[in-house]
Amino acid sequence: MNVLLISANTMTSTYAIYPLGLDYVAGALQPKHRVRILDRNLYADPETFREAVREAAPEVVGISIRNIDTTDICHSGSALDGCREVLRSVRSVSSAPVVLGGCGFTLFPAELMNRMEADFGIVGEGERFRAFLDVLEEGGDVSSLPGVVLKGQRVSLPAPWQEEACRAFDSANAHVSFYLQRGGILNLQSKRGCPYECIYCTYPEIEGRRFRFHDPLAVAREARALQDGGAKFLYFTDSVFNSHEGHSLAVAKALIRTGVSIPWGGFFAPVPSRENFYRNLADAGLTHVEFGTESLSDRMLMTYRKPFRTAGVYGAHQQALKAGVHVAHFFLLGGPGESGDTLEETLAGAERLERAVFFFFCGLRIYPGTAIYDVALREGQIAPDSSLLEPTFYQSPEISSAEIYRRLQERSGGRPSWVVGSGGEKTGEILSRLHGRGHSGPLWEYLIPRRR
Known part of the structure; x- marks a missing residue:
């Protein structure tokens, strides 16, 4: 399947933090699935981002939510509007199912499923996306898979991922240069x-x-x-x-x-x-x-x-x-x-x-x-x-x-x-x-x- 993974984090006021988790997810999905990573930081406006999503022609989209807010009361600010903008942009150019994940999502899965109106979510470590795609591709029922979240369903955290972590890092990916330059x-x-x-x-x-x-x-x-x-x-x-x-x-x-x-x-x-x-x-x-x-x-x-x-x-x-x-x-x-x-x-x-x-x-x-x-x-x-x-x-x-x-x-x-x-x-x-x-x-x- 053509899988598009998106980093929604745009909080870069002090440091631009490389989306490490998506490399691990890509490592779990390849080579069976074709994976492309998009980083919202690379796109100056929603239109150029939408065009990048359209060109990717995804069959499934995974959106990683790393940050919920700044976590500091003296300089408080939410990241949710930016996450919603990413999802709306995806919906406007693609009919592919959208799956939410990431550490921020894992903390608030039920509420984010309601607010973001995604199709699915995955709590815990993102490598579980692989089993989700396997069942989805076969037309099976994904709702019973460990870590998979559907809107309105009770959420329970799965046991920690026990398989060996496998990272897929490619310096040729466009988003890598964004962090190398900062x-x-x-x-x-x-x-x-x-x-x-x-x-x-x-x-x-x-x-x-x-x-x-x-x-x-x-x-x-x-x-x-x-x-x-x-x-x-x-x-x-x-x-x-x-x-x-x-x-x-x-x-x-x-x-x-x-x-x-x-x-x-x-x-x-x-x-x-x-x-x-x-x-x-x-x-x-x-x-x-x-x-x-x-x-x-x-x-x-x-x-x-x-x-x-x-x-x-x-x-x-x-x-x-x-x-x-x-x-x-x-x-x-x-x-x-x-x-x-x-x-x-x-x-x-x-x-x-x-x-x-x-x-x-x-x-x-x-x-x-x-x-x-x-x-x-x-x-x-x-x-x-x-x-x-x-x-x-x-x-x-x-x-x-x-x-x-x-x-x-x-x-x-x-x-x-x-x-x-x-x-x-x-x-x-x-x-x-x-x-x-x-x-x-x-x-x-x-x-x-x-x-x-």
């Missing part, structure tokens, strides 16, 4: 799943609660293919790259073995590591460590159910700096129990972390299936029948998001290394200028004041 960043996974129990996180809901490791050599060969395809920087999209140090080190060794020479980074937990852990990763090309620190108040870290405390944050920070890598910390402010005192602990603690960039996000986005959902329900901040599809945030009874934002702005003092929310226009403009000058990678290290 920082040169391409992404990959070394594992799926997350066993942590953070109260706000959706990773366990989407990928499962147990690790499924990709073979380190296969990961490294994929990285080499991305490098050969023009990537200037690699970003590992694992929920937490260092959550299994043994596997992380095996991947690093394989990167060296396969001749990967471009820099890379990922999201890390600020936990104590074995001696020379970061040094060994740096020897394999690691240059950017993004710590999911969330708070520098032990009270809040306990509330968030983080697997570390503040002492571990300071230790991990020093270990990473000692290895010569760039360090950023991400903070999530305003959770249950957040107060003026806990906020001050975080802000004062950040002052102690030298040579780093800080990304502060206000408010915890409430998603179904998370512990923060249950807390908000108990406290009456939401009702059992509340729609969470529009941006909905937990609000600490002890300090308002507006006050958190005010104190953040006051404390940052205009320092570019203190980024509030997604960074807004200021950070986006800085990074865009650097990318325009030929710089590649995340580049947030340029926000750190130089030592005199």
Whole structure:
């Protein structure tokens, strides 16, 4: 069958994020099916996009919904209008059945099926699209397949995908150049799943609660293919790259073995590591460590159910700096129990972390299936029948998001290394200028004041 896969995500204000999931879906479908990928970012207006859909002549269309909104109360915005525009454009030029998927869809399948008026949906990992197409092509009943969603039907998440992931990356695809021209960043996974129990996180809901490791050599060969395809920087999209140090080190060794020479980074937990852990990763090309620190108040870290405390944050920070890598910390402010005192602990603690960039996000986005959902329900901040599809945030009874934002702005003092929310226009403009000058990678290290 002719299958058209569409990335509907157009949120690129700070970083343009390559639609990795569609590569995995394409890998599962080929060679039996003919697959073409379209990225909405490539088309300046709906008409040119519609023409591209028409030319593709699809028999089935899959639309990936990655983002629901910005997930930050200080710079809140929904992505749903853009997703609806994509679907309307497809409907206007094609009668092919439309299937929704992606991590954003997996969080709100029933509501999105109602709002988007698609024919089918697939929750969980997109590789299940293969079984869907096989049954559809034979004229069978797809409604009983694991993960398949129909409008008005009860939705249940299938078990995590157990077959080996197979990515189909083709540097000749038109959308690849879009990302190479905007920082040169391409992404990959070394594992799926997350066993942590953070109260706000959706990773366990989407990928499962147990690790499924990709073979380190296969990961490294994929990285080499991305490098050969023009990537200037690699970003590992694992929920937490260092959550299994043994596997992380095996991947690093394989990167060296396969001749990967471009820099890379990922999201890390600020936990104590074995001696020379970061040094060994740096020897394999690691240059950017993004710590999911969330708070520098032990009270809040306990509330968030983080697997570390503040002492571990300071230790991990020093270990990473000692290895010569760039360090950023991400903070999530305003959770249950957040107060003026806990906020001050975080802000004062950040002052102690030298040579780093800080990304502060206000408010915890409430998603179904998370512990923060249950807390908000108990406290009456939401009702059992509340729609969470529009941006909905937990609000600490002890300090308002507006006050958190005010104190953040006051404390940052205009320092570019203190980024509030997604960074807004200021950070986006800085990074865009650097990318325009030929710089590649995340580049947030340029926000750190130089030592005199």
